[in-house]
Amino acid sequence: MSAIETKKANCKNCYKCLRACPVKAIRFTSGQAEIMPDLCISCGTCVQVCPQGAQQVESQLKTVQRMIERGENVVASLAPSFYGAFKVDDPMKLVGALKALGFKKVCETAVGAAIASDAMADVLKKNEMDNVISTCCPAVNDLIEKHYPELVRYLAPVVSPMVAHGRYIKKHMPDAKVVFVGPCFAKIDEARDVRVDDAIDAVLTFADLEEWMKKSRLVPSEVQPAALDSEDAGLARMYPTNAGVIHNVLARGVQGWKTQHIEGSDACFEMIKALKQGDLHHIFIEMNMCTGSCMGGPARMQERPSRFAAGMKVRDYGREAQEAVVAIDHSDIAVHKAFVDRSKAADMPNEEQIRSILRSIGKESKADEFNCGSCGYPSCRAKAIAVFQGKAELSMCLPHMFQIAQSTSNVVLQNTPNIILIVDENLKITELNAAGQRVFGLSHAEALEKYLYELFDPRDFEFVLESYETIVGKPLSIDEYNLSVEQTLVYLPNQHGVMGILRDVTAEKEQEEKLYKLRLDTMEMAQKVIDKQMVAAQEIASLLGETTAETKATLTHLKDIIITNGDGGRV
Numbered sequence: 001m002s003a004i005e006t007k008k009a010n011c012k013n014c015y016k017c018l019r020a021c022p023v024k025a026i027r028f029t030s031g032q033a034e035i036m037p038d039l040c041i042s043c044g045t046c047v048q049v050c051p052q053g054a055q056q057v058e059s060q061l062k063t064v065q066r067m068i069e070r071g072e073n074v075v076a077s078l079a080p081s082f083y084g085a086f087k088v089d090d091p092m093k094l095v096g097a098l099k100a101l102g103f104k105k106v107c108e109t110a111v112g113a114a115i116a117s118d119a120m121a122d123v124l125k126k127n128e129m130d131n132v133i134s135t136c137c138p139a140v141n142d143l144i145e146k147h148y149p150e151l152v153r154y155l156a157p158v159v160s161p162m163v164a165h166g167r168y169i170k171k172h173m174p175d176a177k178v179v180f181v182g183p184c185f186a187k188i189d190e191a192r193d194v195r196v197d198d199a200i201d202a203v204l205t206f207a208d209l210e211e212w213m214k215k216s217r218l219v220p221s222e223v224q225p226a227a228l229d230s231e232d233a234g235l236a237r238m239y240p241t242n243a244g245v246i247h248n249v250l251a252r253g254v255q256g257w258k259t260q261h262i263e264g265s266d267a268c269f270e271m272i273k274a275l276k277q278g279d280l281h282h283i284f285i286e287m288n289m290c291t292g293s294c295m296g297g298p299a300r301m302q303e304r305p306s307r308f309a310a311g312m313k314v315r316d317y318g319r320e321a322q323e324a325v326v327a328i329d330h331s332d333i334a335v336h337k338a339f340v341d342r343s344k345a346a347d348m349p350n351e352e353q354i355r356s357i358l359r360s361i362g363k364e365s366k367a368d369e370f371n372c373g374s375c376g377y378p379s380c381r382a383k384a385i386a387v388f389q390g391k392a393e394l395s396m397c398l399p400h401m402f403q404i405a406q407s408t409s410n411v412v413l414q415n416t417p418n419i420i421l422i423v424d425e426n427l428k429i430t431e432l433n434a435a436g437q438r439v440f441g442l443s444h445a446e447a448l449e450k451y452l453y454e455l456f457d458p459r460d461f462e463f464v465l466e467s468y469e470t471i472v473g474k475p476l477s478i479d480e481y482n483l484s485v486e487q488t489l490v491y492l493p494n495q496h497g498v499m500g501i502l503r504d505v506t507a508e509k510e511q512e513e514k515l516y517k518l519r520l521d522t523m524e525m526a527q528k529v530i531d532k533q534m535v536a537a538q539e540i541a542s543l544l545g546e547t548t549a550e551t552k553a554t555l556t557h558l559k560d561i562i563i564t565n566g567d568g569g570r571v
Contacts, residue, residue, distance in 0.1 A: 002037040003058045003188035004047060010054035015396060017046035017055055018376025022265040022289075023147055026376075027391045036391070038344045041142035042186035043265065043289045044298030057185050060202045061212060064179050067202070068102035072177050076103045077165050077200070079182030080110045080233075081240035081294045083317045084310025085206050091317060092225035097218055098181070098209075099226050105173075106226070109180065110233030112165025113248065114328050117236060119158040119335040120245075121252035124284060131275060132156050132257075132284050134245045138190035139289035140268065141339065148272055149341035154285075159196055159337045161239065162187055166199030167333050177201045181209055183240075183297025186289075195337060206297075234326040238318035240294030241311045245286040251325050257284045264291035349388040357384040361400040374398040419485070419502035422492070423461060427452045430497065439481060439504070456480065464489045464498045475505070482506065 013031045018024065025039035026046065033054065035046075046055040067074045076098050083091040095106045116136065124132060131154045135141055138160060144151050159167075166178045179202045180187055191200035204212075213220065235251060238244040243261040250259070260283055262271050268287055274280050290296040292307040295314065349357070358380060363369050369380040375396040377383040386392035395401055413420060419436040423429055432440075432447035440447070440455055452458040456478040460471055471489040478485065485502040492499055 002035050002040045003042050003185050004035050004040065004044065004055055005058070006033045006035060007054050007056050008032045010052040012052050012054075014051065015374070015376040016049050016051060019373065020045045020049040021376070022269070023143065024377065024386070024391070028393050028396060031393070031395070039146060041139045041146065041289070042189045043139040044185040045265070047185070048298050057205070058188055059205075059208055060188070061204060061208045064202050064204055065102075065212075067177050067179075073104050073173065073175050074102065075105045075107060075169055075173065075176045075178050075229075077107055077109045077112070077162065077169065077178055077180045079162075079180070079184075079240070079294065080108065080113060080237050080244075080318075081183055081297065081310070081314060082181070082206075084240075084295060084307075084312075084314040085183060086220050088220050090225050092227065093223050094220050095228055096223040096226035097213060097220045100218060100223060101212060101216060103179070105176075105229035107165070107169060107230035108228055108233050108237070109161050109165045109182070110236040110239060111230050111328060112163070112168060113161035113236035113239040114233050114326055115164040115168060115330045115333065115335060116158055116161045117245070117248040117252060118328075118330065119164075120156050120249050121254050123156050123158065124249065124254045124257055127256070129154065129156075130281055134249075134284070134286045135337065135339070136160050136239070136245055136286075137288045137290075138184070138186040140287045142186065142189070142342075143268065143289070144272075145339055145342040147343060148276070149343045151272065151275055152339050152341060154275065155339040157336055157338060159199075159335050160190065161236075162190065163196045163199040163337075164330070164333065164335055168328075168330060170199070171333060179204055182206065183294060184290075185298055231328060232323070232326055235318055235324045236326070238315055240297075241315050241318075242293055243286060244293065244318075246284065248325075249284065254284075257282060259284045259286070261286045263288040263293050263296075265289055346389050349385060353388060354381060354384045357387050357394075361394055361397045362403060363400075370399055372399060417504065419504065420499070421447075421452075421502070422495070422497055422499045423452050423458075424495065424497040425465060427458050427461060427465075430495075435504075436502075439483065460487060460489055461498050461500065464491050468493075476502070 011032045015028070017033055018026045018028070022043065022045060023039055023041055025036045025041070027034045027036050035055075044057070047057055064074065078095070078098070082094055086094050088094055098106045113136075120132070120134065123129065133140070133144070133151075133154045133156060135156045135158055141155065144155060162180050162182070166180065169176050169178050178200050180191065180200050181204045183206050185205065187200075188203045191197065191203050235248050238247060242263070243259075246259045246261055260271070260280075262268055262285060268289060271285060271287060288294070290298065292311065295307040295311045358364075358369070361380075361384075363380055371379045375383050375392065375398065377386055377392070380397075383392055383397065387394060414434045416433065417435055419439055420431070420433040421429060421436050422431040428451050429447050432442065432444065436442075437444060437447060442450070452461060456476070460474060460476070463469070464471060468491045470491065471487065473486045473488060476485050476487050477483070483504065484506045486505050488501045488503075490499045490501075491497075
């Protein structure tokens with residue numbers, strides 16, 4: 001489990017987190033980032049660089065609030081960087097703010113730093129290790145245990161100041177619930193480590209504390225100062241400043257060791273390379289993943305002083321200590337920690353498998369391997385290995401995907417029988433496909449020098465530019481080119497222009513006109529037949545009428561003859 005997780009709904013396929021991650025502990029599946037806990041060192045770099053806030057840190061604020069609501073003996077272990085982190089003119093005002101929030105006691109983690117310094121000084125005085133790396137930074141410890149286990153032998157077998165202080169508080173207050181408050185995300189994971197999970201009950205970042213105080217309408221600079229409930233920690237208060245660990249350890253009578261202060265991930269990797277090569281011996285190395293040591297911790301507040309000003313405040317605060325080295329009885333506190341190989345072996349592809357993956361993204365030869373880093377990996381080969389291991393996707397190669405998109409769009413653009421053109425907001429032509437070039441008799445270069453109104457009436461394009469509305473299938477006659485088209489016009493907001501797709505319907509229109517003429521001719525012929533039939537019918541009716549009248553007269557006369565017997569008399 002990692003203290004950092006991805007809110008997938010916000011992940012936008014930008015790979016910025018992977019580019020920034022010093023150990024490439026982020027897997028991409030279906031375009032979504034996913035933290036890999038086995039590789040993550042909780043340095044918080046991805047959280048700081050993600051433009052969408054997709055990488056988020058676990059918050060234990062509600063857990064702490066419930067502890068306080070239940071009336072438990074909640075004790076704050078306040079990291080030495082606190083004075084520089086918050087905008088207060090008196091460090092004791094922040095102590096007052098914590099007590100106002102419900103903490104029963106507030107103690108300085110610097111007391112644990114003093115205990116850890118004693119323990120590291122003992123390690124150096126024994127002179128049994130070739131090189132010694134300080135183990136105060138949990139991100140550095142994870143980096144070596146998970147990624148460079150061959151260097152575990154150099155890690156000082158000493159717990160961090162947070163763990164030492166948590167155990168110290170619980171030794172003197174067995175019922176205490178210890179909450180560490182500091183600027184580090186990695187402390188959340190460290191507190192869960194089974195080797196030291198007896199020391200700390202919850203971790204709050206300075207950002208958590210800032211949020212809590214804002215919701216409680218508590219302004220630290222306006223709070224009444226309150227006293228700390230712990231001993232004066234001496235120079236250990238300067239632990240989070242540059243070389244603060246080295247100063248404290250050497251102040252305990254350590255001699256004969258060269259020292260080196262390292263901060264920032266790049267410098268850490270350079271030091272690791274030197275140690276792997278065997279270039280360094282008998283050096284005490286203070287190594288911190290954050291630039292500016294703990295003063296540059298990732299979990300700082302939104303409203304904060306610069307780390308330089310903050311560092312000076314903390315340094316001055318440390319110098320106010322009554323004694324440089326404070327004797328703290330920690331004989332009954334367990335300060336030893338065994339560091340181990342926690343690396344996970346990953347399957348590695350052979351050369352043919354790497355080449356096969358590279359070919360699938362258009363990398364046929366070394367010349368095709370741009371090593372641009374846009375995918376987040378330092379080289380195309382590294383990305384291919386990540387694909388083989390299920391950490392990356394082929395589609396993460398942005399130059400290749402661009403080539404595919406460009407190639408596909410060009411095929412469609414140049415082979416469609418429809419005229420496709422794009423104009424800018426001034427109606428200047430910015431694109432005209434092959435079909436359009438043939439119809440208008442222009443080369444591509446000539447087309448890009450023309451305005452749309454030089455070819456045909458642009459009023460529909462002007463309408464779309466002004467209204468942003470889409471026109472679909474509207475007929476248009478371009479008489480200059482004996483052309484009839486159906487135009488579909490779409491506004492392009494990013495280009496502030498209009499794309500027009502003109503479907504040539506000239507042949508269809510001619511066919512329709514022929515069919516229409518044929519219908520008219522057919523109707524005319526039918527009408528003539530009808531008219532002739534009507535005349536014939538009328539003539540037949542007239543003839544039948546005359547014949548009927550004559551027949552009637554003859555028959556009537558015959559009837560009269562029969563009735564009168566031919567002489568007018570009746571029979």
